[in-house]
Amino acid sequence: MVSQKITVTNEQGMHMRPASVFSQAMTPFASTVKINFNGNTYDAKSVMMLMSACIKCGAEIEVECDGADEQDALKKAIELIESGLGD
Amino acid sequence: MYNGIAASRGIGIGSICVIAEHELKYEAKKIEDTESEQKRFNEAIEKFKVETSEMAEDIRKRIGPKEAEILEGHLVMISDPTMAGEMSKMIAAGQCAESAVEAVCDMFIGMFSKMEDELMQQRASDIGDIKVSLLKILLGIEDIDISKVAPGTVLVARDLTPSMTSQIVKENVVGIITEVGGKTSHSAILARALEIPAVLSVPDITTIVKDKDTAIVDGTEGCVYINPEGDILSGYIIKREEFIKKQAELKKFFGKETVTADGVGVELFCNIGTPKDAKKAVECDGEGIGLFRSEFLFMDNNHMPSEDEQFAAYREAAETMGGKSVIIRTLDIGGDKDIPYLNMKKEENPFLGYRAVRYCLGNRDSYMIQLRAIVRASAYGKVKIMVPLVTCVEEIRAVKEMVSGIKDDFDEQGIAYDKDIEVGCMIETPSASLIADLLAKEADFFSIGTNDLTQYTMSVDRGNADVAYLYSTFQPSVLRSIRQIIEAGRNAGITVGMCGEAAADPLMIPLLLSFGLNEFSVNPVLVLTARCIISKWSKEEADALTEKVMALSTEAEIVAALKEASKE
Incomplete structure (x- = not known):
């Protein structure tokens, strides 16, 4: 299992579009991808779960990947968040 | 006069058409043949996806890509593993498709509407729309066709779902009044994109009016008159002309330099x-x-x-x-x-x-x-x-x-x-x-x-x-x-x-x-x-x-x- 902390910097936070960009990019990975935020864990492959986390701009989250391609999944996740999630 | 939220500017005067809401009633019963219920559910989801993408495509062409995003969002949500997945689980446990849809949607609506964030609350209303559409498909209820309303119609509804809005023909609808929705709701966004005057959140308006009543929709001030007195009506006819003239005049200034009458630039x-x-x-x-x-x-x-x-x-x-x-x-x-x-x-x-x-x-x-x-x-x-x-x-x-x-x-x-x-x-x-x-x-x-x-x-x-x-x-x-x-x-x-x-x-x-x-x-x-x-x-x-x-x-x-x- 690998994980990394990162700050969400896109202005809207995990709203509809950023969350759907993120979940769709994570779905092809075999690994489980989770977001730890505010003491809760959310399935990053589910746009509904991501939105329900209410992650706003400036929030620090932890991305956690577990599985065969966990390194690639984590790398992709961090890249996406850093680039502002297509926002 | 009734007050609401001024959601799309302009003045519309016309004859009311009330869009009645269907009662989405069903009997929640224990299902023995869960397999065929699952099949019925899957077919409804497929139908929903096909209809929704067609509407999205239509809105994209007629109105714009930004407005089509609303419906594309519905597709993303219904394709989400948690959403359809949870519903399937309930069906497998013997619930009927209708109550599975309702229970899961209501759970998400509850979750999103509690968040103190207007955009998230908007998602709650999205899920509400999805729920209504899915239930209608499961229950075999057809929506009335708004695209067929007569020219000069003021639409009155509890809420305009995106599927209703997508059927609006701009030339025929002169105003929109609803009981719910705010400045950033879908109805408001679409009304503005179509340049149809709209007043939203007018309490009980669907029960106050009846078909063929005359209505003035003042989408600039956020008020509505039903069967107005002659002097109010004539005042508003002048106001409407002035508004239309002004809008046309203002459009001419787009892309122009800002200069005074004698050519001084600022x-x-x-x-x-x-x-x-x-x-x-x-x-x-x-x-x-x-x-x-x-x-x-x-x-x-x-x-x-x-x-x-x-x-x-x-x-x-x-x-x-x-x-x-x-x-x-x-x-x-x-x-x-x-x-x-x-x-x-x-x-x-x-x-x-x-x-x-x-x-x-x-x-x-x-x-x-x-x-x-x-x-x-x-x-x-x-x-x-x-x-x-x-x-x-x-x-x-x-x-x-x-x-x-x-x-x-x-x-x-x-x-x-x-x-x-x-x-x-x-x-x-x-x-x-x-x-x-x-x-x-x-x-x-x-x-x-x-x-x-x-x-x-x-x-x-x-x-x-x-x-x-x-x-x-x-x-x-x-x-x-x-x-x-x-x-x-x-x-x-x-x-x-x-x-x-x-x-x-x-x-x-x-x-x-x-x-x-x-x-x-x-x-x-x-x-x-x-x-x-x-x-x-x-x-x-x-x-x-x-x-x-x-x-x-x-x-x-x-x-x-x-x-x-x-x-x-």
Whole structure:
């Protein structure tokens, strides 16, 4: 299992579009991808779960990947968040 | 008259068609053959997806990609593993498809609607729409076809679902009234895109009216008249014509330069609150950003935004404007604006207290972060720094010193920035106005903030109803102050702008033109209106009116004279 902390910097936070960009990019990975935020864990492959986390701009989250391609999944996740999630 | 939320501007007069809601009743029963129930559910989901993508495609073609996003969002949500997955699980456990859909949707609606965030609450209404559509498919209920309504129809519904809205034929629907929804709801967005006047959140309207009633929908003021008296109706028919004429006239000003009737050019900028608003400024044909309030970065946050976070926001605005001016006002807190995590002290007299540049210069570490972020962003466009609430020369000097220190650091570290980045003063205190000539020697530009200037000059708290009558930018003292600020700036050869509400006031514009204001900064939606008014005044006419008005003794006389001369 690998994980990394990162700050969400896109202005809207995990709203509809950023969350759907993120979940769709994570779905092809075999690994489980989770977001730890505010003491809760959310399935990053589910746009509904991501939105329900209410992650706003400036929030620090932890991305956690577990599985065969966990390194690639984590790398992709961090890249996406850093680039502002297509926002 | 019934009041609601003004969601889409304009006036619609027509005959009502009430869209009745179907009762989505079903008997929740235990399912024995879960396999065929699952099949029935899957077929409903497929049908929903096909219908929704067709509607999205239709809206994309007829209205625009931004509006189609709403329905595309529905597709994303229904394709989500948690959404359909949870429903399937319940069906496998013996629930009927209808109650599985309802239970899972209601769970998400409950979750999203509890969040204190308008966009998230909007998602709750999305899921509500999905639920209704799915239940209708499962129960075999057909929607009435809105595309067939007669020309001159005012649609009345509890709520307009995107599927209903997608059927609206612009030529036939002259107005929309609903019981729910706000300015940012789908109905509102689509009504604005279609340019159909709409008033939303009118309580019980579906039970108040019946088909064929005559309705006036005033989407500008947010009110609705049902079967109005003759004089109201005739008044509104005139108003509607005026509105249509004005809109057509304003459209002609899109893409034009801002010039007076005798060809004097001025700059017409926009006031914005977030980098996203810069797009709106571009869409509305603004020629730059005259005021970027940086407070949003601090207020919508639970911590002090880092240099990188701020830089990203300023850079986005600079890049969106593509080389046009972006004047960023540094943190203007205190007064009535509090930021919880800064733990600012409660003050007896906050407007005369530790606010804006005073707070920033007292907390230089945080201020340095903001100034660094702005100077970094200057590499990506024409960024300028504006210092709020200046009252003495030392303040602007101190900020300039900090900026020049940052430039030295950046030179050393090889960080790119605009070497000519300007630092200007917001002139909004009587003190700054009185020493405008001294400040003009230090500042690269002035921007007059009329709201605070009026409040401080008149010594009036505009929130206090007993004294609010004194709060007017047309008070002789305030006008004299504005005139002398502009004069001082012109004498020193620096640009003078105005970013308060007054810059877009049709009555104020001729005075500002005569005083010699260089830059008007207004709300993006008022760009074309301001450009239109500016185009109607020649310097000579504006001067003559100004000379007359500046000799008057009271605010009432001044406003009356300006109204009489008004060219609206």
